[in-house]
Ligand SMILES: [Zn+2]
């Protein structure tokens with residue numbers, strides 16, 4: 001037996017004993033050490049529920065190989081895990097775009113994930129870690145890769161002005177990748193001003209809270225031109241529309257935020273998309289080959305800083321209370337991570 005956080009339905013998560021996973025074929029067992037809580041987990045656990053119940057959530061984690069099975073890995077090896085298991089049969093998989101698979105399985109949303117002492121994973125999804133990366137940092141490989149995937153779409157050129165709407169984990173990582181790719185001025189916008197200090201320590205030059213008029217301030221800061229690239233990492237209708245308003249002519253917008261509302265640009269602002277010839281990109285997930293390799297490399301070299309984003313380290317036994325608090329916004333937080 002082992003302990004896990006088990007979701008039984010929306011709002012019903014319990015820390016309880018469950019069967020130790022059994023492996024077969026190409027599977028291995030990872031002993032989880034760190035597992036981050038993603039914004040999507042809060043929705044899944046507290047509001048929407050998972051694809052089926054009971055389910056162990058958690059898709060951002062790191063740990064050590066506990067049982068290597070028939071794989072090439074060895075017990076005790078430090079690893080992180082790519083959570084998406086592609087079908088390898090659909091059109092996207094045929095063309096190598098596994099992250100766009102029509103019929104994927106997913107650790108932590110469709111099959112048991114990392115909010116547990118142990119998790120069963122296909123060996124193909126195991127990413128061995130270099131010695132000089134901490135397991136705590138490695139638990140950020142998923143969000144770091146999702147962010148890299150999005151920033152890569154924007155085609156940032158040296159000196160570009162970048163705006164990031166939403167300074168959660170993804171926004172903080174997007175800002176850092178943008179800097180690495182050559183961005184000049186980086187402006188962050190978030191209604192929670194307690195996030196501004198962290199954002200600035202990670203290289204954001206100027207922070208705006210949402211009770212200020214970000215469009216006016218960005219106009220001033222860019223000499224009326226607007227931003228070269230805007231990243232939507234908040235997932236709200238108002239920030240989506242703001243991205244259209246603050247972009248310069250020929251500007252690029254990348255949408256990364258999971259939205260809980262309609263995508264809406266008011267009719268008086270629709271002409272801006274046309275007149276400014278804006279490009280709007282969607283970004284989904286990350287690729288195990290390119291994005292994950294890049295992320296681990298950048299984290300290893302200290303070029304992407306993750307530990308600074310962590311505001312709370314929690315014990316897995318507290319999972320029920322943690323999710324209730326995050327859902328109720330009982331305290332200010334950026335990244336909450338379970339130490340297992
Ligand atoms: Zn996530």
Ligand SMILES: [Zn+2]
Nearest residue numbers: 087090093101
């Ligand atoms: Zn597929």
